[in-house]
Amino acid sequence: MAVQFLPEDKAGLISTVLESLLYGFSLLMFIGTMWTLLRRPEVNRPMVVVACLLFCLSTIHLGVDINRLNTGLILFRDAPGGPQAFFANPSQTSFVFKNAVYSFQxxxxxxxxxxxxxxxWRSIWACVLPSILWLGVAVTATGSVYTCTRPSTDSADIYVRELGRWITAFYSTTLACNLTATSILSYRLWTVNRSIQRSRVGSGVTMPVLLVVLDAGALYSVTLLAALICFVLQSNGQYVVLDMVTPIISIAFYMVILRIGVSQTNLSNRSATDQSIPRIPLTSRPDNFSRSKPMHVRIQVEQSTGDSPTSVERDLKEDLGGQTQSYRDPL
Known part of the structure; x- marks a missing residue:
């Protein structure tokens, strides 16, 4: 039996309110993300499509939850079992549909x-383990949604043996996939940033990207971990966390693109400011300058390789933010 300190109908109300607040933040971030992606001459269409899909899925999920509040609290208030029985039914059509939307997202x-x-990484080998886990996420997501639609599903308990195993496996695999992929990505960004610091003076865009990747991964991972713990403990708090995850997925995606866009804007403004600094014309040299000793200048030219820190940093700025032509089609 589920922990009854939070009834299902109360959990449904709280979850929808919190989801609406997070959806408001994701809406503002979606607008900023689209402005960042579309203001460049070369638009990365896959990133634009993903941003629109995440926003549409979040909107659909919130609309279903609002409709469930109306149905459960008003239309089913006099039904047998009342609103609590409605919100506790995992085979209810609207519940299955919103979980299918969440699984796809x-x-x-x-x-x-x-x-x-x-x-x-520019290497498929770095993505082997995350890809295997990603396939596990797809399989467990499909299995959990399909199990909810089976007639044998207990309409009074979401924590039944078969359905509970599918959902626990789904939470576990998506958490492992996110942690693994974020760790691999963060390690690469950290090594690139260390190489950049050794080869030149100043800071580029790599460290801000690394920090925002860690922040986005931590935000998503903590939410998934909370959902997994609540489900294992059979607490109805998992309903609240589950509805919060949907806008958080979109927020985590928008965070990276927005932070890269801000970093690029700051670098552009800094370059423009440096170019606007007045320089002393060569024709206005003082008289004593011509009588001074000749100055010997040595110019050292370094040949950069294809995997130099500066080239890698440029790829990070362009590819993660979706700003180049070369990597517009891999999705």
Whole structure:
């Protein structure tokens, strides 16, 4: 039996309110993300499509939850079992549909993280383990949604043996996939940033990207871990966390692109400021300058390789943010 300190109908109300608040943040971030992606001459269409899909899925999920509140609290208030029986039924059509939307959004979000790993590493071998886990996420998501639709599903308990195993496996695999992909991506960004610091003076865009990747991964992972713990403990708090995960997936995706866009804007403004500094004309040299000793200048030319820190940093700025022509089609 589920922990009864939070009834199902109360959990449904709280979860929808919190989801609406997070959806508001994701809406603002979606607008900023689209502005960042579309203001460049070369638009990365796959990233635009993913951003629109995540926003549409979040909107659909919130609309279903609002409709469930109306149905459960108003239309089913006098039905046998009342609103609590409605919200506790895992085979209810609206519950199955919103979980299918959440499952697809999870698969899409995890796939984007793996895609970023491939872009940064330039090697498919770095994505083997995350890809295997990603396939596990897709299988367990399909199994959990299908199990909810079976007539044998207990309409009074979501924590029954078969359905509970599918959902526990789904939470576990998506958490493992996100942690693995984020760790691989963060390690590569850290090594690139260390190489950049050794080869030149100043800071580039790699460290801000690394920090925001860690922040986005931590936000998503903590939420998934909370959902997994609540489900294992058979607490109805998992309903609350489950509805919060949907907008958080979109927020984690938007965070990376927005932070890269801000970093690129700051670098552009800094370059423009440096170019606007007045310089002393060569024709206005003082008289004593011509009588001074000749100055010997040595110019050292370094030949950069294809995998130099500066080239890797440029790829990070362009590919993670979706700004280049070369990597517009891998999705």
């Amino acid at each position: 999870t698969v899409l979000g995890d796939g984007v993280v793996i895609y970023r790993c491939y872009i940064v």
